[in-house]
Amino acid sequence: xxxxxxxxxxxxxxxxxxxxxxxxxxxxxxxxxxxxxxxxxxxxxxxxxxxxxxxxxxxxxxxxxxxxxxxxxxxxxxxxxxxxxxxxxxxxxxxxxxxxxxxxxxxxxxxxxxxxxxxxxxxxxxxxxxxxxxxxxxxxxxxxxxxxxxxxxxxxxxxxxxxxxxxxxxxxxxxxxxxxxxxxxxxxxxxxxxxxxxxxxxxxxxxxxxxxxxxxxxxxxxxxxxxxxxxxxxxxxxxxxxxxx
Numbered sequence: 001x002x003x004x005x006x007x008x009x010x011x012x013x014x015x016x017x018x019x020x021x022x023x024x025x026x027x028x029x030x031x032x033x034x035x036x037x038x039x040x041x042x043x044x045x046x047x048x049x050x051x052x053x054x055x056x057x058x059x060x061x062x063x064x065x066x067x068x069x070x071x072x073x074x075x076x077x078x079x080x081x082x083x084x085x086x087x088x089x090x091x092x093x094x095x096x097x098x099x100x101x102x103x104x105x106x107x108x109x110x111x112x113x114x115x116x117x118x119x120x121x122x123x124x125x126x127x128x129x130x131x132x133x134x135x136x137x138x139x140x141x142x143x144x145x146x147x148x149x150x151x152x153x154x155x156x157x158x159x160x161x162x163x164x165x166x167x168x169x170x171x172x173x174x175x176x177x178x179x180x181x182x183x184x185x186x187x188x189x190x191x192x193x194x195x196x197x198x199x200x201x202x203x204x205x206x207x208x209x210x211x212x213x214x215x216x217x218x219x220x221x222x223x224x225x226x227x228x229x230x231x232x233x234x235x236x237x238x239x240x241x242x243x244x245x
Contacts, residue, residue: 035087036155038140038148042083046076046133063119066126070114073129079106080136084128088155089140096139103132144242146187154237162230165223168189170230174215177233181211196243203240210236 049072052157057065081100085093106128113121153176161169185208190198191213212235 006041031158032156034187036152037086038088038151039143040080040083040085040089040140041075042079043133043136043140046080049073049076050130050133053126057232058123061119061123063117065121066110067114067117068183068206070111073107073110077103085140087159088151089095093137096136097134099132099139103129103136106132142241143189143193144184145181146184147241149239150177150184151181151241153177154234156229158234162227164175167221170220170226174211176216178215181208193244203236203243207233207236207240 005233046180049069053066053069053073057069085096089096106125110122110129112123113125114234142151154172156168157173157177160166161173182202189200210229214226214233216231217226220226
């Protein structure tokens with residue numbers, strides 16, 4: 001009986017010891033995926049209130065409706081201000097924080113106008129609130145979806161796979177980046193950004209060459225050479241992104 005119990009406990013230990021590291025190894029994958037997605041859920045949720053303000057209350061000059069929306073406005077601003085930016089947006093934090101302060105100031109004006117029942121001031125605050133919401137969206141949203149798709153892959157390569165020199169992940173990133181680059185090369189700028197087309201084309205061509213150079217460096221298996229190509233690739237991406245800042 002004791003022998004059977006010992007075998008069972010030993011077997012259980014083996015199962016736990018084998019399964020536990022596997023479970024731990026799987027956890028970062030979902031975390032990394034979320035961290036590599038340029039999304040702020042609280043900002044998306046706040047859109048429902050902003051939509052009501054901008055498409056219903058404000059066009060009709062309905063101050064009473066704006067008054068009723070005050071709790072939703074305060075809740076939305078509070079949640080957006082408390083939201084944590086994903087890692088992929090780390091370079092945007094200072095600009096984001098600056099725009100959050102502006103949003104909060106407008107929220108205070110909105111509340112004061114509502115309390116004073118000053119319809120003109122309330123309508124003005126509602127217009128500014130919508131404008132500031134759009135400013136926050138522009139902070140985190142790239143000019144093109146294809147740029148965002150490219151950056152999602154580059155982010156993981158630059159901040160995770162390269163520092164630990166996970167060669168398997170680095171190689172798979174190269175294949176993904178070539179696909180994302182092909183889509184980016186086929187993308188066209190929206191009309192509002194046409195004036196930046198020449199700069200965009202030049203920066204995009206430079207990025208495409210960096211992708212090719214990175215892919216070629218993998219044939220050497222030289223860690224220093226690969227790292228330099230990744231650094232150059234990252235710099236080329238930043239130059240492309242700077243075109244729209």
